[in-house]
Amino acid sequence: MAADATIRIQQADFDVGHEIAALTKGRIDIGAVVSFSGICRGSENGEPIAALTLEHYPGMAEAEIKRHADEAISRWPLSGLTVIHRVGRIVPGENIVLVLAASAHRQAAFEAAEFLMDYLKANAPFWKREESTAGTSWIEAHDHDDAAAARWTKS
Amino acid sequence: MKVKYFAWVRERIGKAEETIEPPADVRTVGDLIGWLARRGETYAYAFETPRVIRAAIDHTHVKSDAMISGAREIAFFPPMTGG
Numbered sequence: 001m002a003a004d005a006t007i008r009i010q011q012a013d014f015d016v017g018h019e020i021a022a023l024t025k026g027r028i029d030i031g032a033v034v035s036f037s038g039i040c041r042g043s044e045n046g047e048p049i050a051a052l053t054l055e056h057y058p059g060m061a062e063a064e065i066k067r068h069a070d071e072a073i074s075r076w077p078l079s080g081l082t083v084i085h086r087v088g089r090i091v092p093g094e095n096i097v098l099v100l101a102a103s104a105h106r107q108a109a110f111e112a113a114e115f116l117m118d119y120l121k122a123n124a125p126f127w128k129r130e131e132s133t134a135g136t137s138w139i140e141a142h143d144h145d146d147a148a149a150a151r152w153t154k155s
Numbered sequence: 156m157k158v159k160y161f162a163w164v165r166e167r168i169g170k171a172e173e174t175i176e177p178p179a180d181v182r183t184v185g186d187l188i189g190w191l192a193r194r195g196e197t198y199a200y201a202f203e204t205p206r207v208i209r210a211a212i213d214h215t216h217v218k219s220d221a222m223i224s225g226a227r228e229i230a231f232f233p234p235m236t237g238g
Contacts, residue, residue, distance in 0.1 A: 038238055054237065055161060055162055056237070057159070057161055057211070057214075057230060057232070059214055060211055060214035060215075060230065063214045063215075064214075064216075085237060085238075096238070097237070097238050117238060120237060120238045121235070121236075121237060121238035122235065123216065123235065124235060124237050124238065125161065125211070125230075125232060125235055125237070126235060126236065126237025126238070127161060127162035127232070127233065127235060127236050127237065128236045128237065129162070138162055138163045138233065138236075139236045140234075140236070141233070141234030141235060141236050145238075
């Protein structure tokens with residue numbers, strides 16, 4: 001049975017344990033859940049930061065995540081998938097993003113979670129601005145994020 | 156057509172969206188960037204390095220040679236830094 005993805009973009013924080021429980025509740029076909037949480041660090045390049053502010057492109061952000069979630073579902077035998085991305089102001093120690101991938105066996109769950117995170121970082125329309133004592137500045141994209149996404153491209 | 160700007164592109168231009176009517180010889184996304192960049196100082200600043208600007212037509216990523224005819228909404232933004 002093809003899995004449905006749960007996709008949410010929200011200001012509020014989320015509880016990882018609660019989300020895993022919601023994904024697996026009542027299911028006896030799931031043998032593995034891989035959870036990736038992206039968390040706001042307290043420093044960037046050695047400089048302390050007070051907070052990140054996440055901006056997104058409403059409509060397109062949901063569409064891009066859905067497109068990649070659908071691709072993950074077509075490439076791996078997944079039993080469930082959850083993607084949550086927060087927007088707005090996030091302080092160090094708080095969650096930014098969550099990917100849960102559930103499958104009968106661990107390999108598909110590990111690979112699908114990594115694929116989704118690599119694609120989200122390179123393609124989902126979100127932008128981080130950091131606040132520090134020096135003021136606010138937009139975080140620059142890294143070439144290695146594009147390279148991480150490209151390695152999943154089927155030749 | 157409607158254009159939307161995000162992150163530092165939005166900040167440099169000073170607006171999040173607007174409706175524009177480019178002339179007929181503005182056919183591609185790259186043409187549109189060039190046309191927008193000539194609208195004033197804030198636009199010139201936002202589009203000063205066209206190769207770093209990413210674009211989307213109707214919520215789908217496109218390259219600078221994509222045709223803009225028929226587009227309802229075109230967005231310009233810096234490389235993405237989510238996740």
